[in-house]
Amino acid sequence: MTAKGKPVAATPLAPPLDQRKAFILATIVYEYVATAEPVGSQTLTQKYNLGVSSATIRNEMAELEAGGYLVQPHTSAGRIPSDAGYRTYVDRLMQPESLSSEEAKRIRDEYRAASRELDGVIEQTTRLVGELAHNVAFMIAPSRETQTFRHIQLIWLAERTGLAVLVTSLGVALQTHFEHSESVTADDLTRLSNRLNASFGGRTMRELGDVEVIAVVRAAGFGDDLARAVESAFRSAARSPEPIVASSGTQHLLDQPEFQDLRKLRSILRIIEEQKTLYDLVADSINDAGPTVRIGHELGSDEITECSVVTVPYRFSDQTVGVLAIMGPRRMPYARLMALAGGTAQSLNKLFDESERR
């Protein structure tokens, strides 16, 4: 078992790939991604003109297998890429793609009509990406900690209950009900809100946990009970809940030949529904620079060695706040999905930047 997240080296003494081997490996990956069938030497010579005979290919393939780049499901079958084979392909061999103009347009259009509620954007994005990727898409939503405090408004609901609405830099409104034993008016709460805003405006949500709310409430002339209630409302809004993960596109898994086996399918579906594992899987990726791929065992989880995940962090105001991920079988069109993930993340960044300027 390799260390979590470490790309798998082909083998301890992996021979460097000469140009022909590299081309053969790349072609095998390409063909296998397209057909889902182990690739044989004849197929290769027939469909791609390599200029050499199938026997030569066979020799090369045997060496690639010895080097750890290919595996053979059984003796009389063709070869399929190993994790290391895919890794080499992704890192050094594949032609990076960019989004087709139709797809780029589709994404732009989608965000043009986007709701301005963060939850809506998250859900819309996973749906869109799941559909375009024909795979499972999921996202880690911005944790509250990364957002900054913009505004709080205490709303008078009844004699002894109120609602605290806290607006963050991403335009998210967090709501917390609170109860207290003091009798206050709506005006009191407004006055108090103004005080809190003046005191804490611009802080990050993280800092908000350490802030002396009680003192401010008291200074505004209110009693301890209300102070405690408001403080706890503050804290519970500032506290990061379990990171929200939306997912979409599970039905595409059923189309993949590798998941015709119900046992495999079940374990994947369970992981998706549980969310926790999903989160752990991609949480690291939040510090990546752009689209990144984790292949099979690199995911560090024995349950989903059949899968690969493309992740891309998305930013808001120069700070990375979340991750968009596409999960599918290892046999996935890496270049395309990386382009899709990258493009979507960019659109998302732009959307957030615009929403900040407002």
Next chain:
Amino acid sequence: MTAKGKPVAATPLAPPLDQRKAFILATIVYEYVATAEPVGSQTLTQKYNLGVSSATIRNEMAELEAGGYLVQPHTSAGRIPSDAGYRTYVDRLMQPESLSSEEAKRIRDEYRAASRELDGVIEQTTRLVGELAHNVAFMIAPSRETQTFRHIQLIWLAERTGLAVLVTSLGVALQTHFEHSESVTADDLTRLSNRLNASFGGRTMRELGDVEVIAVVRAAGFGDDLARAVESAFRSAARSPEPIVASSGTQHLLDQPEFQDLRKLRSILRIIEEQKTLYDLVADSINDAGPTVRIGHELGSDEITECSVVTVPYRFSDQTVGVLAIMGPRRMPYARLMALAGGTAQSLNKLFDESERR
């Protein structure tokens, strides 16, 4: 194809069931639900002491089949219940169950720690029910129309943008951003909020669509542009979005022998992910009095004739606002799931009632 939602009559001239036939039918349903295997005459005489020989059972079973209550997958197999067989079982034969005290406790405990956010409650409920039912659970969330307006607060965010937070009787806060060209202060917005609250307090959300917001804003001394912005914020908060449907427990489907077939599984998963069909499926049930069952073809959709759905409406303040549903194969423990649905709905009702009193 029968009319949507109409229980299927056994056959045009369904013979009435004498006591023995009724018992045999009930036993077959019971056995089939437990084993998922077609039930033969010998199994019946061996496992349940019917006091007659298997030959007699065979005769009775042949008559039950002629009456439309049973079907035979193939000539040399046992019998399984037809939709009509299940229907008769549910309506007249089965012993109603009630929740085991552990389960009742489990549900109560779950809600004791329930968050007060509506979304959280919905999600928590589907998760709980999906798990206890070992089937798919989903819910139609309260449509906004059924809630009443309790409070609005316009929050000043920047010179020309604001956030309208609208609190409903269920304690839900709906947020809408708005933009305008007038220069207003936070105080202005507070003043305006108070006006709006005074004017519209207590109205149902449905009525809010027809309300003369513009006039009120103008009467408060603000310009047309702000009036229009506030009105549109009002409307978009009041407008029912697509009803939110949370679902949970899809992985249980994989355990059911009837969904080992990938084609069937795919179509079910698609329906669950689409949500729209799911909504149509149970929307009618909002007017039911208690737990209700739809069996196979009764669902009115050709795609899920393999499924049954147990639904129960849940109330808030004497008005039915949503539906809780459990979906699974027709071969489901109806009595148990109806008890589970009913019990959960009751706890939910109580939770809402309490939240109103606060």
Next chain:
DNA sequence: TTTAGCAGTCATGAGTCAGGAGTGCCAAGT
């Protein structure tokens, strides 16, 4: 009306077999 017995049906799983795709290796060719 019930029951025992019996012939008939049919899904299921094991076993067999031919076909074919693909390999590895060797020896000859360039």
Next chain:
DNA sequence: ACTTGGCACTCCTGACTCATGACTGCTAAA
């Protein structure tokens, strides 16, 4: 030193057969 044609070998796949067993319907006797 590569490359290539050829050939023997492996092993998956799908079709086919066949015995087994679960179950039925029917008949005739109780």
